Amino acid sequence: MRKFNDLEKEVALVGTIAKEPDIREKTIKLTIEPEEIKGKFLVTTNRYPEYQYGDKLKITGKLKTPPTFEDFNYKDYLFKEGIYSVVNFPKIELIEKNQGNFIYAKILNLKNKLRESIYQNLSPPQSSILGAMILGDKRKISEDLKQKLNIAGVRHITAISGMHIMILSGVLMYLGIALGLYRSQAFYFAITLLSLFIIMVGAPASAQRAGIMGGLFLLGQKLGRLSSSSRVIVMAATVMLAANPLLLKSDVGFQLSFLAVMGIIYLMPVFRNWISSPPPKNVKKFVYYLYNFRYYFFSIILLKNPAFQNIAAMTLSA
Structure with a gap:
């Protein structure tokens, strides 16, 4: 070429x-x-x-x-x-016309119907945020809203990322179990729907990467060992870098997704224990004040870490 x-x-x-x-x-x-x-x-x-x-x-x-x-x-x-x-x-x-993959074309038709439903039933900025989070329509977000999200340091939350895939993976796994499936059956149920979702959002590199990590996380849940998830995710990052070393140089999203997933695995249990211990409101206030402190006074490297930002956002919404 x-x-x-x-x-x-x-x-x-x-x-x-x-x-x-x-x-x-x-x-x-x-x-x-x-x-x-x-x-x-x-x-x-x-x-x-x-x-x-x-x-x-x-x-x-x-x-x-x-x-x-x-x-x-x-x-x-x-x-x-x-x-x-x-x-x-x-x-x-x-x-x-119609020279592409038949299944992928049908998935895109479903995506267009979901897009129409979102933008017909919700007004901005709710419609643009929801469209970005579940369909990957980042360009629908206005410049003013992008600026506000940048100031808050949470703009990455509106993109299809490791955090979204990990949450979706867990939800699908538990949904399958709630429907009466065995853990092994729930794994295949979740991995199938997760794959269809990634295809629907266009299978960008970030979603593919997060999908691999999410799939391995589900595998760890299928095996019943969370520690297995952390090990296979590290292994997945190693394999992806071996296959395409440009990810480390040219794809900052690779680093952010990896940190986000590891942050959820290692830090979320700690935050969950803190929140469940009295007084939970004080913990939430502490996270809130600490996170906003960097905006009003100066930037703290820790607070710029995507793992902390994801945990902070999830903690404040709990």
Whole structure:
């Protein structure tokens, strides 16, 4: 794929939209998997006409190497996703529709119905926050709300992350048991629904990573040993880094998700014991004051740690 980058002439490639289109206010980004060429490329084009997952397109334009910005290495970010070229506003010809995976297409249809239900029945900012947390629609959150979440240090809670996957994993496991399933049956029930959820939100790298950790956490619950969860999660991080070392350099989310999951495993029992001991209100006030202290006076490294932020948010909502 990279051999076609930065040529003076236009290149014509035929490929299929490989994932859900990324819709912006005036533009749309399409991840194209070309025929007979290894790798993918990213197309930026006008918002209309609309294109869907599975559309087979003929793209004619000049492929470019992804740029590197002063404060963000966009090239490395795309490379770790298997995207090696970008093309802006090319000529696009629709060849055929519905060429993608049938099951994935049905899951995206379900996602669109859920999205319509959320935005029709809830008003902003509740709809945008819920959409971001369960559908991965981060771009629906207004800039003003993003700024407030940044000041509070909890913006990462609105993204599909290790914390969400771990909570969902536990809920699904206990739901299966509550429905009368054996622990081993509940494990397969939970892992199946968890996999479908990750596919529904677009299977970004962060969700895939969290899904692996969540699946291993469920395996530890299936075995009935929490200590097994911590060991296999460390093993999962090691395996993921061995398979793709760029995660450590180019994906800060890898570090944040790993810390969040380990924080829940090791710190949540401690906080649960504190909260269950009298006086629980004083503990909550302490966490609240300590967390806001860094906003009014100065930043504390501990409070910037995602593990502490997740525990603080969960403690205050308890």
